[in-house]
Amino acid sequence: MNLELVDKHRETLQKAVQALHNRTFFAYYPENPSPEVYGETADKEGREKYKNFLNNKFTELLQQGEKAWAGQEESPYEQQSLGVKYPFFEPDTLISRAEEAYHQWRKVKPADRAAILVEALENLKSRFFEIAYATMHTTGQAYMMSFQASGPHAADRALEAIAAGYEEQTRFPESTEWEKPMGKYNLKLNKTWKAVPKGVALVIGCSTFPTWNTVPGMFASLVTGNPVIVKPHPKAVLPIAIVVAEVQKVLQANNLNPNICQLGVDADDRLITKELAENPKVKLIDYTGGTEFGNYVESLPGKTTFTEKTGVNSIIIDSVDDLDKVVQNLAFSVTLYSGQMCTAPQNFFVPETGIKVGGETVPYEEVVEKVAGAVTALVNNPKAAPHILGAIQNPATAERVKSASSVKGREVLSSCDFENPMFANARTCTPVIYEVDATEKESYSRELFGPVVLIIKTKNTDQSIELAKEMAMNFGAISCGAYTTDPAVKEKIMDEMGLAGTPVSFNLTGGIYVNQNASFSDFHVTGGNPAGNASFTNPEFVIKRFTWVGFREPVMG
DSSP states (O other): OOHHHHHHHHHHHHHHHHHHHHOSOOOSSOOOOOHHHHOTTHHHHHHHHHHHHTTSBOOOOOOOOOSEEEOOOBOTTTOSBOOOBEEEOOHHHHHHHHHHHHHHHTTSOHHHHHHHHHHHHHHHGGGHHHHHHHHHHHHOOOHHHHHHHHTHHHHHHHHHHHHHHHHHHSSSOSEEEEEEEOSSSEEEEEEEEEEEEOOEEEEEOOSSOTTTTTHHHHHHHHHTTOOEEEEOOTTSOHHHHHHHHHHHHHHHHTTOOGGGEEEOOOBTTBOOHHHHHHOTTEEEEEEESOHHHHHHHHHOTTOEEEEEOOOOOEEEEOEESOHHHHHHHHHHHHHGGGGOSTTOOOEEEEETTOEEETTEEEOHHHHHHHHHHHHHHHHTOTTTHHHHHOOOSOHHHHHHHHTGGGSSSEEEEOOOOOOOSSOTTOOOOOOEEEEEETTOHHHHSSOOOSSEEEEEEESSHHHHHHHHHHHHHHHOOSOEEEEOSOHHHHHHHHHHHHHTTOOOEESOOTTOOTTOOOTTTSOBSOSSBTTBSOOBTSHHHHHTTEEEEEEEEEOOO
16 A cells, blocks of 8 residues: 555545535535646547547456447437447456455555545546546536536545545544453453445446446445445446546556456446346445336345435425526526436426515416526527537437426426537427426426426415425425525425425525535435435445444453
8 A cells, every 4th residue: 555645635635524524615626627727738638538439449447358348328419329338247247356356445444545545536637528528428418517517526526425434434443442440450451443344335327427426425435445336327438437447547556456446337238237236245335316226226135225316306486586586597407407407496386376576476477487488598598508408318308308298287388409509410408397286296296307397386385385395205305496585484494395304495596506516515315305315425325334343352461
Protein backbone atom coordinates (compact mmCIF):
# COMPACT_ATOMS: atom_id res chain seq x y z
CA MET A 1 0.00 0.00 0.00
CA ASN A 2 1.30 3.45 -0.96
CA LEU A 3 1.25 5.36 2.32
CA GLU A 4 1.82 8.62 0.43
CA LEU A 5 -1.77 8.41 -0.84
CA VAL A 6 -3.13 8.67 2.70
CA ASP A 7 -1.14 11.87 3.28
CA LYS A 8 -1.99 13.17 -0.19
CA HIS A 9 -5.74 12.89 0.32
CA ARG A 10 -6.01 13.38 4.09
CA GLU A 11 -7.11 17.02 3.81
CA THR A 12 -9.68 16.22 1.09
CA LEU A 13 -11.18 13.49 3.24
CA GLN A 14 -11.28 15.71 6.31
CA LYS A 15 -13.06 18.46 4.36
CA ALA A 16 -15.56 15.94 3.01
CA VAL A 17 -16.32 14.53 6.47
CA GLN A 18 -16.74 18.06 7.81
CA ALA A 19 -19.11 18.86 4.94
CA LEU A 20 -21.25 15.85 5.88
CA HIS A 21 -21.77 17.40 9.31
CA ASN A 22 -22.23 21.02 8.24
CA ARG A 23 -24.66 20.30 5.34
CA THR A 24 -23.69 23.69 3.84
CA PHE A 25 -22.59 24.12 0.22
CA PHE A 26 -19.58 21.96 -0.59
CA ALA A 27 -18.50 20.94 -4.08
CA TYR A 28 -15.03 19.47 -4.39
CA TYR A 29 -15.21 19.04 -8.16
CA PRO A 30 -16.06 22.25 -10.09
CA GLU A 31 -19.29 21.94 -12.09
CA ASN A 32 -18.31 24.65 -14.58
CA PRO A 33 -16.73 23.06 -17.69
CA SER A 34 -14.89 26.28 -18.49
CA PRO A 35 -11.33 26.25 -19.91
CA GLU A 36 -10.14 28.18 -16.84
CA VAL A 37 -11.05 25.22 -14.66
CA TYR A 38 -10.29 22.19 -16.84
CA GLY A 39 -7.93 23.52 -19.51
CA GLU A 40 -8.28 25.10 -22.95
CA THR A 41 -8.32 21.82 -24.88
CA ALA A 42 -10.21 19.60 -22.40
CA ASP A 43 -13.53 19.67 -24.23
CA LYS A 44 -12.03 19.06 -27.69
CA GLU A 45 -9.83 16.25 -26.41
CA GLY A 46 -12.74 14.67 -24.54
CA ARG A 47 -14.89 14.72 -27.66
CA GLU A 48 -12.10 13.08 -29.69
CA LYS A 49 -11.55 10.41 -27.03
CA TYR A 50 -15.26 9.67 -27.05
CA LYS A 51 -15.24 9.31 -30.84
CA ASN A 52 -12.29 6.93 -30.60
CA PHE A 53 -14.41 4.58 -28.48
CA LEU A 54 -17.02 4.25 -31.23
CA ASN A 55 -17.10 1.03 -33.24
CA ASN A 56 -14.24 -0.39 -31.19
CA LYS A 57 -13.65 -2.76 -28.30
CA PHE A 58 -13.39 -1.12 -24.87
CA THR A 59 -9.99 -2.45 -23.79
CA GLU A 60 -9.23 -0.34 -20.70
CA LEU A 61 -10.56 -2.83 -18.16
CA LEU A 62 -8.01 -4.94 -16.29
CA GLN A 63 -10.23 -8.01 -16.49
CA GLN A 64 -8.78 -10.97 -18.39
CA GLY A 65 -10.19 -13.97 -20.25
CA GLU A 66 -13.48 -12.66 -21.55
CA LYS A 67 -15.88 -15.16 -23.07
CA ALA A 68 -17.13 -12.77 -25.75
CA TRP A 69 -17.56 -9.09 -26.62
CA ALA A 70 -20.96 -7.45 -26.33
CA GLY A 71 -22.57 -4.04 -26.68
CA GLN A 72 -25.94 -2.61 -27.68
CA GLU A 73 -25.80 1.12 -26.95
CA GLU A 74 -27.50 3.59 -29.28
CA SER A 75 -27.37 7.37 -29.39
CA PRO A 76 -30.77 9.01 -28.75
CA TYR A 77 -29.42 12.00 -30.71
CA GLU A 78 -28.38 10.08 -33.79
CA GLN A 79 -30.56 6.96 -33.35
CA GLN A 80 -27.73 4.71 -34.44
CA SER A 81 -25.47 2.23 -32.69
CA LEU A 82 -22.34 3.39 -30.88
CA GLY A 83 -20.67 0.14 -31.85
CA VAL A 84 -18.72 -0.09 -28.57
CA LYS A 85 -18.08 -3.66 -27.40
CA TYR A 86 -17.28 -4.68 -23.83
CA PRO A 87 -15.78 -7.91 -22.49
CA PHE A 88 -18.49 -10.35 -21.39
CA PHE A 89 -17.87 -12.68 -18.46
CA GLU A 90 -20.04 -15.45 -17.06
CA PRO A 91 -21.71 -14.46 -13.75
CA ASP A 92 -19.92 -17.31 -11.95
CA THR A 93 -16.57 -15.98 -13.22
CA LEU A 94 -17.32 -12.46 -11.97
CA ILE A 95 -18.41 -13.74 -8.56
CA SER A 96 -15.50 -16.16 -8.05
CA ARG A 97 -13.04 -13.40 -8.94
CA ALA A 98 -14.80 -10.99 -6.59
CA GLU A 99 -14.62 -13.55 -3.77
CA GLU A 100 -10.90 -14.02 -4.33
CA ALA A 101 -10.33 -10.25 -4.35
CA TYR A 102 -12.48 -9.84 -1.22
CA HIS A 103 -9.97 -11.56 1.01
CA GLN A 104 -7.31 -9.08 -0.01
CA TRP A 105 -9.45 -5.93 0.00
CA ARG A 106 -11.10 -6.56 3.40
CA LYS A 107 -7.68 -6.56 5.07
CA VAL A 108 -6.79 -3.09 3.78
CA LYS A 109 -7.36 -0.46 6.47
CA PRO A 110 -10.31 1.92 6.00
CA ALA A 111 -8.01 4.96 5.71
CA ASP A 112 -6.01 3.25 2.97
CA ARG A 113 -9.14 2.17 1.10
CA ALA A 114 -10.51 5.72 1.27
CA ALA A 115 -7.24 7.18 -0.03
CA ILE A 116 -7.15 4.75 -2.97
CA LEU A 117 -10.72 5.61 -3.92
CA VAL A 118 -10.13 9.37 -3.69
CA GLU A 119 -7.09 8.90 -5.93
CA ALA A 120 -9.34 7.19 -8.48
CA LEU A 121 -11.70 10.19 -8.41
CA GLU A 122 -8.79 12.57 -8.87
CA ASN A 123 -7.69 10.63 -11.95
CA LEU A 124 -11.26 10.57 -13.19
CA LYS A 125 -11.37 14.36 -13.14
CA SER A 126 -9.26 14.47 -16.31
CA ARG A 127 -11.88 12.33 -18.06
CA PHE A 128 -15.03 14.32 -17.25
CA PHE A 129 -15.41 15.53 -20.84
CA GLU A 130 -15.26 12.13 -22.54
CA ILE A 131 -17.65 10.85 -19.86
CA ALA A 132 -19.93 13.81 -20.73
CA TYR A 133 -20.09 12.85 -24.41
CA ALA A 134 -20.53 9.18 -23.49
CA THR A 135 -23.43 10.14 -21.21
CA MET A 136 -24.96 12.44 -23.81
CA HIS A 137 -24.99 9.72 -26.46
CA THR A 138 -26.28 6.94 -24.23
CA THR A 139 -28.88 8.80 -22.14
CA GLY A 140 -30.04 11.70 -24.27
CA GLN A 141 -29.11 14.24 -21.62
CA ALA A 142 -28.07 17.61 -23.05
CA TYR A 143 -24.36 18.39 -23.00
CA MET A 144 -24.26 20.56 -19.88
CA MET A 145 -26.30 18.14 -17.79
CA SER A 146 -24.20 15.24 -19.11
CA PHE A 147 -21.01 16.97 -18.02
CA GLN A 148 -22.25 18.03 -14.61
CA ALA A 149 -24.30 14.97 -13.62
CA SER A 150 -21.86 12.29 -14.79
CA GLY A 151 -18.70 14.25 -14.04
CA PRO A 152 -18.32 16.60 -11.05
CA HIS A 153 -21.72 15.93 -9.43
CA ALA A 154 -21.23 12.17 -9.61
CA ALA A 155 -17.67 12.50 -8.29
CA ASP A 156 -18.95 14.59 -5.38
CA ARG A 157 -21.57 11.94 -4.59
CA ALA A 158 -18.84 9.28 -4.72
CA LEU A 159 -16.63 11.35 -2.42
CA GLU A 160 -19.59 11.79 -0.07
CA ALA A 161 -20.00 8.00 0.14
CA ILE A 162 -16.27 7.54 0.73
CA ALA A 163 -16.30 10.13 3.51
CA ALA A 164 -19.37 8.61 5.18
CA GLY A 165 -17.94 5.10 5.00
CA TYR A 166 -14.55 6.22 6.30
CA GLU A 167 -16.10 8.08 9.22
CA GLU A 168 -18.36 5.21 10.28
CA GLN A 169 -15.48 2.72 10.21
CA THR A 170 -13.23 4.98 12.30
CA ARG A 171 -15.91 6.20 14.71
CA PHE A 172 -14.77 3.81 17.46
CA PRO A 173 -11.23 2.97 18.66
CA GLU A 174 -9.48 -0.03 17.14
CA SER A 175 -8.45 -1.20 20.58
CA THR A 176 -8.59 -0.33 24.27
CA GLU A 177 -7.66 -1.71 27.67
CA TRP A 178 -10.88 -2.29 29.57
CA GLU A 179 -10.63 -2.23 33.39
CA LYS A 180 -13.42 -2.98 35.85
CA PRO A 181 -12.85 -2.42 39.60
CA MET A 182 -13.66 -5.62 41.55
CA GLY A 183 -12.77 -4.55 45.10
CA LYS A 184 -9.37 -6.09 46.01
CA TYR A 185 -8.40 -6.35 42.35
CA ASN A 186 -9.32 -4.98 38.95
CA LEU A 187 -10.50 -7.08 36.03
CA LYS A 188 -8.56 -6.13 32.89
CA LEU A 189 -9.28 -7.07 29.31
CA ASN A 190 -7.66 -6.10 26.04
CA LYS A 191 -10.43 -5.37 23.58
CA THR A 192 -10.18 -4.88 19.82
CA TRP A 193 -12.84 -4.31 17.17
CA LYS A 194 -12.97 -4.86 13.47
CA ALA A 195 -15.39 -3.51 10.88
CA VAL A 196 -15.95 -6.71 8.89
CA PRO A 197 -17.33 -6.22 5.35
CA LYS A 198 -20.43 -8.17 4.30
CA GLY A 199 -18.97 -9.67 1.09
CA VAL A 200 -19.55 -9.46 -2.66
CA ALA A 201 -21.56 -6.38 -3.71
CA LEU A 202 -23.61 -5.90 -6.86
CA VAL A 203 -24.54 -2.47 -8.22
CA ILE A 204 -27.30 -2.44 -10.85
CA GLY A 205 -27.25 0.73 -12.94
CA CYS A 206 -30.01 2.59 -14.80
CA SER A 207 -30.23 3.94 -18.34
CA THR A 208 -30.80 7.63 -17.59
CA PHE A 209 -28.10 8.45 -15.00
CA PRO A 210 -25.45 5.75 -15.48
CA THR A 211 -22.81 7.27 -13.19
CA TRP A 212 -24.66 9.63 -10.82
CA ASN A 213 -26.98 6.86 -9.66
CA THR A 214 -24.29 4.15 -9.67
CA VAL A 215 -21.24 5.60 -7.92
CA PRO A 216 -22.78 6.19 -4.45
CA GLY A 217 -23.46 2.47 -3.86
CA MET A 218 -20.34 1.44 -5.73
CA PHE A 219 -18.00 3.60 -3.64
CA ALA A 220 -19.93 2.98 -0.40
CA SER A 221 -19.36 -0.76 -0.81
CA LEU A 222 -15.73 -0.35 -1.86
CA VAL A 223 -14.76 1.96 1.02
CA THR A 224 -16.28 -0.49 3.51
CA GLY A 225 -14.16 -3.34 2.16
CA ASN A 226 -16.57 -5.11 -0.17
CA PRO A 227 -15.60 -6.10 -3.72
CA VAL A 228 -18.02 -4.70 -6.28
CA ILE A 229 -19.49 -5.98 -9.53
CA VAL A 230 -20.97 -3.07 -11.48
CA LYS A 231 -23.79 -4.27 -13.74
CA PRO A 232 -24.78 -1.32 -15.96
CA HIS A 233 -27.93 -0.98 -18.00
CA PRO A 234 -27.13 -2.47 -21.43
CA LYS A 235 -28.07 0.81 -23.13
CA ALA A 236 -25.80 2.98 -20.94
CA VAL A 237 -22.45 1.28 -20.28
CA LEU A 238 -19.68 3.56 -21.53
CA PRO A 239 -19.84 6.32 -18.86
CA ILE A 240 -19.55 3.90 -15.93
CA ALA A 241 -17.08 1.65 -17.78
CA ILE A 242 -14.64 4.57 -17.78
CA VAL A 243 -15.15 4.98 -14.01
CA VAL A 244 -14.56 1.26 -13.33
CA ALA A 245 -11.42 1.34 -15.50
CA GLU A 246 -9.96 4.21 -13.47
CA VAL A 247 -10.66 2.42 -10.18
CA GLN A 248 -8.99 -0.73 -11.50
CA LYS A 249 -5.89 1.21 -12.57
CA VAL A 250 -5.43 2.69 -9.09
CA LEU A 251 -5.95 -0.69 -7.45
CA GLN A 252 -3.31 -2.29 -9.66
CA ALA A 253 -0.89 0.61 -9.11
CA ASN A 254 -1.14 -0.13 -5.37
CA ASN A 255 -0.46 -3.86 -5.80
CA LEU A 256 -4.09 -4.78 -5.28
CA ASN A 257 -6.27 -7.12 -7.31
CA PRO A 258 -8.13 -5.05 -9.95
CA ASN A 259 -11.03 -7.51 -9.67
CA ILE A 260 -11.92 -5.74 -6.42
CA CYS A 261 -14.03 -3.66 -8.83
CA GLN A 262 -15.37 -5.37 -11.96
CA LEU A 263 -17.65 -4.43 -14.82
CA GLY A 264 -20.22 -7.12 -15.60
CA VAL A 265 -22.13 -6.46 -18.82
CA ASP A 266 -24.99 -8.36 -20.39
CA ALA A 267 -24.34 -10.40 -23.50
CA ASP A 268 -26.32 -9.26 -26.53
CA ASP A 269 -28.56 -12.30 -26.17
CA ARG A 270 -28.35 -12.89 -22.43
CA LEU A 271 -29.24 -10.71 -19.45
CA ILE A 272 -27.20 -11.59 -16.36
CA THR A 273 -28.66 -9.33 -13.66
CA LYS A 274 -30.89 -11.97 -12.07
CA GLU A 275 -28.15 -14.61 -12.17
CA LEU A 276 -25.86 -12.25 -10.29
CA ALA A 277 -28.52 -11.02 -7.87
CA GLU A 278 -29.73 -14.49 -6.92
CA ASN A 279 -26.26 -15.95 -6.33
CA PRO A 280 -25.98 -16.66 -2.58
CA LYS A 281 -22.42 -15.26 -2.55
CA VAL A 282 -23.74 -11.80 -3.43
CA LYS A 283 -24.50 -10.14 -0.09
CA LEU A 284 -25.13 -6.49 -1.04
CA ILE A 285 -27.22 -5.10 -3.89
CA ASP A 286 -27.66 -1.48 -4.97
CA TYR A 287 -30.41 -0.91 -7.52
CA THR A 288 -31.83 2.03 -9.44
CA GLY A 289 -34.77 1.57 -11.81
CA GLY A 290 -38.40 0.52 -12.08
CA THR A 291 -40.49 -0.52 -9.11
CA GLU A 292 -41.32 -4.04 -10.28
CA PHE A 293 -37.69 -5.14 -10.55
CA GLY A 294 -36.83 -3.15 -7.42
CA ASN A 295 -39.44 -5.09 -5.44
CA TYR A 296 -37.90 -8.31 -6.76
CA VAL A 297 -34.45 -7.20 -5.58
CA GLU A 298 -35.80 -6.33 -2.13
CA SER A 299 -37.49 -9.74 -1.88
CA LEU A 300 -34.31 -11.77 -2.41
CA PRO A 301 -33.39 -13.72 0.77
CA GLY A 302 -30.04 -13.21 2.43
CA LYS A 303 -29.30 -9.84 0.81
CA THR A 304 -28.86 -6.35 2.15
CA THR A 305 -30.45 -4.10 -0.47
CA PHE A 306 -30.35 -0.39 -1.27
CA THR A 307 -33.01 0.60 -3.78
CA GLU A 308 -34.23 3.66 -5.63
CA LYS A 309 -37.43 2.91 -7.53
CA THR A 310 -40.13 4.98 -9.19
CA GLY A 311 -42.17 7.63 -7.43
CA VAL A 312 -45.13 9.93 -8.01
CA ASN A 313 -43.83 13.43 -7.33
CA SER A 314 -46.24 16.22 -6.45
CA ILE A 315 -46.48 20.00 -6.63
CA ILE A 316 -48.88 21.64 -4.16
CA ILE A 317 -49.94 25.18 -5.15
CA ASP A 318 -51.73 27.15 -2.43
CA SER A 319 -50.63 30.77 -2.62
CA VAL A 320 -47.73 32.68 -4.21
CA ASP A 321 -46.22 36.14 -4.42
CA ASP A 322 -45.47 36.09 -8.16
CA LEU A 323 -47.30 33.51 -10.28
CA ASP A 324 -45.27 34.20 -13.43
CA LYS A 325 -42.02 33.38 -11.66
CA VAL A 326 -43.54 30.23 -10.18
CA VAL A 327 -44.82 28.82 -13.49
CA GLN A 328 -41.50 29.61 -15.19
CA ASN A 329 -39.72 27.62 -12.50
CA LEU A 330 -42.17 24.73 -12.83
CA ALA A 331 -41.95 24.77 -16.63
CA PHE A 332 -38.20 24.34 -16.43
CA SER A 333 -38.62 21.50 -13.89
CA VAL A 334 -40.93 19.48 -16.16
CA THR A 335 -38.94 20.09 -19.35
CA LEU A 336 -35.47 19.49 -17.89
CA TYR A 337 -34.15 16.34 -19.62
CA SER A 338 -37.70 15.86 -20.90
CA GLY A 339 -38.92 14.80 -17.47
CA GLN A 340 -36.67 11.73 -17.42
CA MET A 341 -35.51 12.39 -13.86
CA CYS A 342 -36.60 10.53 -10.75
CA THR A 343 -37.13 13.92 -9.09
CA ALA A 344 -39.21 15.46 -11.92
CA PRO A 345 -42.66 16.68 -10.81
CA GLN A 346 -45.75 15.03 -12.29
CA ASN A 347 -48.89 15.73 -10.22
CA PHE A 348 -49.80 19.42 -9.81
CA PHE A 349 -52.51 19.85 -7.17
CA VAL A 350 -54.47 23.11 -7.63
CA PRO A 351 -57.66 24.06 -5.71
CA GLU A 352 -60.78 24.56 -7.82
CA THR A 353 -61.34 27.82 -5.92
CA GLY A 354 -58.08 29.22 -7.29
CA ILE A 355 -54.97 30.40 -5.50
CA LYS A 356 -53.98 33.56 -3.67
CA VAL A 357 -51.50 35.75 -5.56
CA GLY A 358 -50.56 38.65 -3.35
CA GLY A 359 -53.88 39.92 -2.03
CA GLU A 360 -55.99 38.65 -4.93
CA THR A 361 -57.46 35.31 -5.95
CA VAL A 362 -56.45 33.95 -9.37
CA PRO A 363 -59.02 31.47 -10.78
CA TYR A 364 -58.09 27.82 -11.21
CA GLU A 365 -58.48 28.04 -15.01
CA GLU A 366 -55.98 30.88 -15.21
CA VAL A 367 -53.43 28.92 -13.18
CA VAL A 368 -53.74 26.00 -15.63
CA GLU A 369 -53.34 28.37 -18.59
CA LYS A 370 -50.29 29.98 -17.02
CA VAL A 371 -48.56 26.62 -16.48
CA ALA A 372 -49.28 25.54 -20.06
CA GLY A 373 -48.18 28.93 -21.40
CA ALA A 374 -44.86 28.79 -19.54
CA VAL A 375 -44.10 25.29 -20.87
CA THR A 376 -45.05 26.35 -24.41
CA ALA A 377 -42.83 29.45 -24.23
CA LEU A 378 -39.88 27.39 -23.07
CA VAL A 379 -40.14 24.61 -25.66
CA ASN A 380 -40.63 27.21 -28.41
CA ASN A 381 -37.42 29.00 -27.44
CA PRO A 382 -34.93 27.80 -30.09
CA LYS A 383 -31.90 28.91 -28.08
CA ALA A 384 -32.90 27.26 -24.80
CA ALA A 385 -35.11 24.28 -25.61
CA PRO A 386 -32.55 21.85 -27.13
CA HIS A 387 -30.21 22.42 -24.18
CA ILE A 388 -32.94 21.83 -21.62
CA LEU A 389 -35.06 19.06 -23.17
CA GLY A 390 -32.20 16.92 -24.52
CA ALA A 391 -33.40 13.70 -26.17
CA ILE A 392 -35.57 10.74 -25.16
CA GLN A 393 -33.43 7.82 -23.97
CA ASN A 394 -35.94 5.02 -24.54
CA PRO A 395 -38.35 4.82 -27.50
CA ALA A 396 -40.94 3.42 -25.05
CA THR A 397 -40.88 6.76 -23.19
CA ALA A 398 -41.76 8.67 -26.36
CA GLU A 399 -44.58 6.23 -27.04
CA ARG A 400 -45.88 6.63 -23.49
CA VAL A 401 -46.04 10.41 -23.87
CA LYS A 402 -47.85 10.15 -27.19
CA SER A 403 -50.35 7.64 -25.79
CA ALA A 404 -50.94 9.49 -22.54
CA SER A 405 -54.50 9.95 -23.84
CA SER A 406 -55.25 6.89 -21.70
CA VAL A 407 -55.30 9.39 -18.85
CA LYS A 408 -58.90 10.25 -17.99
CA GLY A 409 -58.88 14.00 -18.33
CA ARG A 410 -58.80 17.02 -20.64
CA GLU A 411 -55.71 17.57 -22.77
CA VAL A 412 -54.39 21.03 -21.99
CA LEU A 413 -51.19 20.83 -24.00
CA SER A 414 -50.31 18.20 -26.58
CA SER A 415 -46.82 16.85 -27.16
CA CYS A 416 -44.92 17.37 -30.35
CA ASP A 417 -41.50 16.57 -31.76
CA PHE A 418 -39.10 19.47 -31.84
CA GLU A 419 -36.05 19.89 -33.99
CA ASN A 420 -32.58 19.84 -32.49
CA PRO A 421 -30.39 22.10 -34.66
CA MET A 422 -27.30 19.95 -34.06
CA PHE A 423 -28.91 16.51 -34.38
CA ALA A 424 -31.53 16.24 -37.09
CA ASN A 425 -32.36 12.66 -36.14
CA ALA A 426 -32.73 13.21 -32.37
CA ARG A 427 -35.56 11.34 -30.63
CA THR A 428 -37.58 14.13 -29.03
CA CYS A 429 -40.98 15.03 -27.66
CA THR A 430 -42.21 18.00 -25.66
CA PRO A 431 -44.23 17.86 -22.42
CA VAL A 432 -47.90 16.95 -22.52
CA ILE A 433 -50.30 18.38 -19.91
CA TYR A 434 -53.62 16.86 -18.85
CA GLU A 435 -56.23 18.25 -16.49
CA VAL A 436 -57.57 15.53 -14.19
CA ASP A 437 -60.26 15.59 -11.55
CA ALA A 438 -59.25 14.57 -8.02
CA THR A 439 -61.69 11.66 -8.18
CA GLU A 440 -59.75 10.03 -11.05
CA LYS A 441 -57.09 8.55 -8.78
CA GLU A 442 -56.23 5.76 -11.17
CA SER A 443 -54.89 8.31 -13.64
CA TYR A 444 -52.46 10.00 -11.27
CA SER A 445 -51.50 7.21 -8.86
CA ARG A 446 -48.67 5.84 -11.03
CA GLU A 447 -45.49 7.27 -12.43
CA LEU A 448 -45.81 8.31 -16.07
CA PHE A 449 -42.07 8.46 -16.76
CA GLY A 450 -41.11 11.22 -19.15
CA PRO A 451 -42.51 14.69 -19.91
CA VAL A 452 -46.06 14.12 -18.63
CA VAL A 453 -47.80 16.64 -16.34
CA LEU A 454 -51.16 16.08 -14.66
CA ILE A 455 -52.95 19.10 -13.18
CA ILE A 456 -55.35 17.77 -10.57
CA LYS A 457 -58.33 19.91 -9.56
CA THR A 458 -58.94 19.60 -5.81
CA LYS A 459 -61.59 21.00 -3.49
CA ASN A 460 -59.04 22.98 -1.49
CA THR A 461 -55.43 22.96 -0.31
CA ASP A 462 -56.22 20.53 2.50
CA GLN A 463 -57.31 17.97 -0.08
CA SER A 464 -54.21 18.74 -2.17
CA ILE A 465 -52.01 17.94 0.81
CA GLU A 466 -54.03 14.84 1.66
CA LEU A 467 -53.73 13.46 -1.88
CA ALA A 468 -50.03 14.30 -2.24
CA LYS A 469 -49.37 12.50 1.04
CA GLU A 470 -51.51 9.53 0.00
CA MET A 471 -49.64 9.21 -3.33
CA ALA A 472 -46.28 9.32 -1.54
CA MET A 473 -47.22 6.79 1.11
CA ASN A 474 -48.85 4.33 -1.30
CA PHE A 475 -46.77 4.72 -4.45
CA GLY A 476 -43.62 6.54 -3.31
CA ALA A 477 -42.25 10.03 -3.93
CA ILE A 478 -38.70 11.29 -4.24
CA SER A 479 -39.48 15.01 -4.37
CA CYS A 480 -42.30 17.42 -3.61
CA GLY A 481 -42.67 21.11 -4.39
CA ALA A 482 -45.01 23.39 -2.48
CA TYR A 483 -46.01 27.03 -2.89
CA THR A 484 -47.64 28.86 -0.02
CA THR A 485 -47.34 32.24 1.68
CA ASP A 486 -49.25 31.01 4.74
CA PRO A 487 -46.98 29.83 7.59
CA ALA A 488 -49.70 27.53 8.96
CA VAL A 489 -50.14 25.81 5.58
CA LYS A 490 -46.38 25.48 5.23
CA GLU A 491 -46.18 23.85 8.66
CA LYS A 492 -48.99 21.42 7.76
CA ILE A 493 -47.30 20.43 4.48
CA MET A 494 -44.00 19.85 6.29
CA ASP A 495 -45.69 17.70 8.89
CA GLU A 496 -47.84 15.62 6.52
CA MET A 497 -45.20 15.08 3.82
CA GLY A 498 -42.61 14.41 6.52
CA LEU A 499 -44.78 11.54 7.75
CA ALA A 500 -44.79 10.29 4.14
CA GLY A 501 -40.98 10.34 4.08
CA THR A 502 -40.91 12.95 1.33
CA PRO A 503 -38.63 16.02 1.23
CA VAL A 504 -40.35 19.28 0.30
CA SER A 505 -38.97 22.30 -1.58
CA PHE A 506 -40.95 25.44 -0.74
CA ASN A 507 -41.55 28.46 -2.96
CA LEU A 508 -38.78 27.83 -5.48
CA THR A 509 -38.32 30.49 -8.15
CA GLY A 510 -35.26 31.55 -10.10
CA GLY A 511 -32.29 29.25 -10.58
CA ILE A 512 -33.05 26.41 -8.15
CA TYR A 513 -35.44 23.60 -9.06
CA VAL A 514 -37.27 20.77 -7.31
CA ASN A 515 -35.36 18.26 -9.49
CA GLN A 516 -31.97 19.15 -8.05
CA ASN A 517 -30.22 17.54 -5.07
CA ALA A 518 -26.93 18.81 -3.68
CA SER A 519 -24.32 16.33 -2.52
CA PHE A 520 -23.10 16.71 1.08
CA SER A 521 -26.37 18.52 1.89
CA ASP A 522 -29.54 16.93 0.45
CA PHE A 523 -30.33 13.30 1.20
CA HIS A 524 -31.36 11.72 -2.10
CA VAL A 525 -34.44 9.54 -1.50
CA THR A 526 -35.35 9.05 2.15
CA GLY A 527 -36.03 5.32 2.34
CA GLY A 528 -39.25 6.30 4.08
CA ASN A 529 -41.76 5.48 1.35
CA PRO A 530 -42.15 2.98 -1.54
CA ALA A 531 -39.90 5.02 -3.87
CA GLY A 532 -36.88 3.31 -2.31
CA ASN A 533 -35.53 1.72 0.86
CA ALA A 534 -32.25 3.67 1.05
CA SER A 535 -30.96 7.24 1.12
CA PHE A 536 -27.61 8.46 -0.01
CA THR A 537 -25.72 9.39 1.76
CA ASN A 538 -26.99 8.90 5.31
CA PRO A 539 -25.14 6.76 7.90
CA GLU A 540 -27.34 3.71 7.27
CA PHE A 541 -26.24 3.73 3.61
CA VAL A 542 -22.74 2.72 4.70
CA ILE A 543 -23.26 1.08 8.13
CA LYS A 544 -25.31 -1.76 6.63
CA ARG A 545 -22.36 -2.76 4.44
CA PHE A 546 -20.21 -4.01 7.33
CA THR A 547 -20.52 -5.57 10.78
CA TRP A 548 -18.73 -4.61 13.98
CA VAL A 549 -17.04 -7.63 15.52
CA GLY A 550 -15.27 -7.48 18.90
CA PHE A 551 -12.36 -9.55 20.29
CA ARG A 552 -11.19 -9.61 23.90
CA GLU A 553 -8.72 -11.41 26.16
CA PRO A 554 -7.39 -10.94 29.69
CA VAL A 555 -4.45 -8.59 30.18
CA MET A 556 -1.52 -10.78 31.16
CA GLY A 557 0.79 -9.95 34.07
